[in-house]
Amino acid sequence: MAGQVAASPTYALTPTATKVTTSTNYISSFAFANQYLPDLAEREFARYGNRSVASLLRMTSAEFPTNSDLVEWSEQGRLHIKYEGLTPSAISSGTQLFTVASGTVAYRVNQTVFLSGTNGSYQRGVITTVTSTTFTVAYYDLTTAAADPFGSGTVTSICYGSEFQKGSAGMAGTLEAQNTFYTNKPIVLKDNYSVTGSDMAQIGWVEVETDQGLGYLWYMKSQSETRQRFDDYLETSMVEAVPAIASSAALAYLSPSTNSVLGSTAATTAAGSKGLLYEVQNRGNVWSGGNPTALSDWDSIIQRLDKQGNIQENVIFQNRQFGFDTDDMLAAQNSTGAGGTSWGLFDNDETMALNLGFTGFKRSYDFYKSDWKYLNDPTMRGGIVNGGINGVLIPAGSKNVYDQVMGETVTRPYLHVRYRASQTEDRRYKSWVTGSAGGVATNDTDEMKVSYLSERCLCVLGANNFFVFQN
Secondary structure, rough: OOOOOOOOOOOOOOOOOOOOOOOOOOOOOOOOOHOOOOOOOOOOOOOOOOOOOOOHHHEEEEEEEEOOOOEEEEEEEOOOOEEEEEEEEOEHHHEEEEOOOOOOOOOOOOOOEEEEOOOOOOEEEEEEOOOOOOOEEEEEEOOOOOOOOOEEEEEEEEEEOOOOOOOOOOOOOOOOEEEEEEEOOOOOEEEEEEHHHHHHHOOOOEEEEEEOOOEEOOOOOOHHHHHHHHHHHHHHHHOOOOOOOOOOOHHHOOOOOOOOOOOOOOHHHHHHHOOOOHHHHHHHEEEOOOOOOOOHHHHHHHHHHHHHOOOOHHHHHOOOOHHHHHHHHHHHHOOOOOOOOOOOOOOOOOOOOOOOOOEEEEEEEEEEEEEEEEHHHOOOOOOOOOOOEEEEEEEEEEEEEEEEEOOOOEEEEOOOEEEEEEEEEEOOOOEEEOOOOOOOOOOOOOOEHHHHEEEEEEEEOHHHHHHEOOO
C-alpha cells in the first residue's frame, strides 16, 4: 500500500505582513457572523469611573497605633447638674421635698435651684436637706402657708448658685468631676488573591486603570481590584460595624470557647466593633423621616447642637438627594422668588453656566456639604430604603481626651482610627506574597498568593455632636 500524508493535523497557518491570499493564511473554518477579527482596544475602558467608595475617613480621620485588644478613652461630663422627672411631695411650711427618678442626688445643702413644673408653674428656692435620692427646697417667693405650686405633675430642676448666712461654715462636701468612659475593640480584616503558575506564564498584556494609575497588567489585574476592594472595606467596616449582642450567633461563631489555633485557652472576647453609624445612632443625634428641607428643620437641628458641644464648623456627608434638597432650600431663600436666578455676581452672559449648587451655608453654625459616594453607589448604600442613611453631620476639628493607654491627655480628631501595632508587629496594613510562582518560593504550591490583613477600630469622640440623617 502506498503511503500518504495524514489529513490531520494539517500545516500551521502563517499570517502575512500584507493583505495577499496564499495557501498558508487561508482559514478553512469560516463563518459569516465572525468573518472579521475583532479590533481589540489595548486599554480597558473604565465605564464606572473611579469605583472606590472610600472617601469619608480619608478626609475626616487620622490613624494612631494601639497595642491592646481594647481601646478606652474618657470624655468630660456636663459641668452643671439638671434633674428631670422629679416627683414632688406635699408642701409643708413653705418647703417641699423632691425625689429623683433615677441616680443619686448631686445637689448640696445651701445651693439655689430653679424649678419648672409640667403644670406650668415655676419657683426658685434654696436646698435645706439632701439624701441620696431626695432633696428639700425652701421657696423664696412663697409664704409658709402657700399651697402646693406643682400639684401632681413632675418637675425639672437646675442649680444656678448658692446662698449662706453670714458667718456660717463653708459648703459641705465636694462635687467630683464627671467623666464618662467609652471603649471599642479592633476587628481583624482579611482578603487575598491567588493565580496559578501556568496562568502566569501566558503572555497577554492590557493597559488598565489601577489604584496607582495607568499601567500594563494581565494576571495582576484581579489582584489590583482585590486591593482596591480591601481598601474600601477598611473604611466601610469602620462605618457599618456593630458589636455582637449576648447570645448572638455571631458572638458564638467569632468568639468560641475553643480555637483551632489558640486551643482551649482562647479567651471568649466580644465580637464586632462600634462603627460610626452605631455610635451616632446610640450616643449622638438622629434625624429621621426624610431630609431637612426647610430652614425651620435646620433650626431644630441647630437648637439640638446648642445643647451639645457648640462646635462651630460642621461637615455634612450626604447622598445626592440630600444635596438636591439642601440646594433647593438655599435657592428658595432668594428674594426674587421661584423664578429668580440672581445668585452670585455675573453679567448674565448667554455663554454663562449657571451654578445651581451650594457648597454650604451659615446659620449660627457653619455647615459645609460634601457628596458621599458610599451613599450613592448602587452596589453599596445607594438605593437602600429600609435602614437607609441619607447623610452624616460630623464636627470639624479635634478634641482633648484622656488616653488610658498613654496615661495622659492628648488631642485627637473627632473621628480617628486605632490600629494594632507594636515594635515587632504593625497591623495597620499588611500584605505579603506566598507560593512558588512569580518569583517567590515559600512553599510547593504552584501559585502566587497575595494576602492582606488589617486590625483596627474607629473611635468617635464626642458623639453627642454628630447627627445621622436616616430614612
